[in-house]
Amino acid sequence: MTVGTVPVIEARGLRKRFGSTVALDGVDLRVDEGRILGLIGPNGAGKSTALNAILGLIPYEGHLRVLGRDPWAERDVLMNDVCFISDVAVLPRWMLVSQALDFVAGVHPQFDRAKAEGFLSRTTIKRASKVRELSKGMVAQLHLALVMAIDARLLVLDEPTLGLDILYRKQFYDSLLNDYFDGRRTVVVTTHQVEELQHVLTDLMFIDRGRIVFGCSMDEIEARYVEVTVNPERVAAARALKPMHERQMLGRSIFLFAHVDRQQLAALGDVRTPGIADLFVAVLENAAGNPASVTRANHEGVVR
């Protein structure tokens, strides 16, 4: 690490309780500049709570700094450098497209109106339309156009494509990668449609029951995890290598290995890098079976 750099997000022992429900149970995380982090977790795992804390929308316990600031105390200042799309369709329905541009240009010092107009001209969205007249996909396009025209250091996306059809979803992530991400900006995204994100992310984090149970860069995942489709006669040999996870598909067994030599595994069957969803299931099932060694699980691999 370069001396004197401030991580974009730094949390230590981040906790949040809603009544008797513990939504965040001591989250430690650090996100550095230039990363695209996917925060993946089941419903109610605490993803949105974590993002809301990062965005200064809710108070929290523990240490949290975003771009060196306390988000709860300084949300308005922080929003000069942080953008977020929290859920689809939060743009006010009464607003005209032109008014949305006027307003953001009016209040945001980092907003480049010409850039936003440029993005919009590639869509069929009319300036004189009201948001309520746009389709759900167009609202997402409009919101993304507004956000991408803001020269922010951190962009947070909380289920930004929920309920959109596959074309809009693909377009959304394509424009994000091609027109927005420049290696200097940082993006944090949560979604249930994990497979679409596989090639977008640089880092991956799994959250379950208010805790981070897994965190790794995509490069590391490629180096560390191997999925092998094994024919029935080789299953015993595969199990001997202590796979993390095993599942059946079409009469063949699919094993997930961590830290096992790729060459060695290639002898067992077809080898590939696991999908995020499969890795997620493996990590969470291991965590459920052996909660004490949650973080060890992904190194050592506990079968079933």
Place this chain on the structure above:
Amino acid sequence: MNTQSSAMPESFDTPKVAPRVMSETRPLYWSVRRELWENRSIYLAPLAAAGVYLLAYMVAVMRLQHKWRALSGVEMIRRHAIAEPYDVAAGLMMVTAMIVGAFYCLDALHGERRDRSILFWKSLPVSDVTTVLAKASIPLAVLPALTIAITLATQLLVLMMNSMALAASGQSVGAYWEQLSWFQMWAMLVYHLLTVHLLGHAPFYAWFLLVSAWARRAAFLWAVLPLIAIGFIEKIVFGTTYFARLLGHQLSGGAEAVSFPGQMPIDPMTHLTPGHFLLSPGLWLGLAVTAAFLFAAVQVRRNREPI
């Protein structure tokens, strides 16, 4: 713990983009404009009321034109009869503004949570203080200013209509104009607007804003029922009516603003007692309560999520 996502950042010597200089009041200005975009009733309702009144008045003037002829000079001199159409116009504008302001405040911090747009507003560098102040400025600055402007325009149109009607019936327009004491009428209007509708009602608007920030549903009931309940409980427990009288006093602008010395003096301006009003504890207490409610509304909005 391998829970860090820190795979070696490259260089951090990226030049910091200096943010464009933005004045402090710019977000406030745009926040007020945005309220006017969303709530067009703020200006449409008073305009519509003025339009309806002018139309009705025009019909009345035409229908009653023969009466103008019958009107003797002595009757013309009676100030109250002469000022009446102007006072009615002003009163109508103020009542309209009051209703618009009350309903605006009840929805202002509730609607943004209902339609989830609060998540959009909060994603922009606009503080909760700015947002609440922008919303409070609607009943406390925008509506009073609009009321004055629209009232003036309406009264001028009434004056034109009356003058034309008088001229058409062959009476002296000049004499009529002389009878109308514009300055006095205006001073009374502005004074009444400031003391009653602005300073007197400010705590109510602030209370409505607070309720709209806090209530999950039925903001109107939450705003009104507690006030009635407190009055009832006081009456039942202590047999007194201080709270109800306090509210009434505040709604009517407080007796300190005007005095009624038994009989009507020739010049109604002598009723006005601004010094007395400014020194009354009720005024300052009301303003303190207003500030407290607005502060609470800011804190509540900070903490609130979409409903």
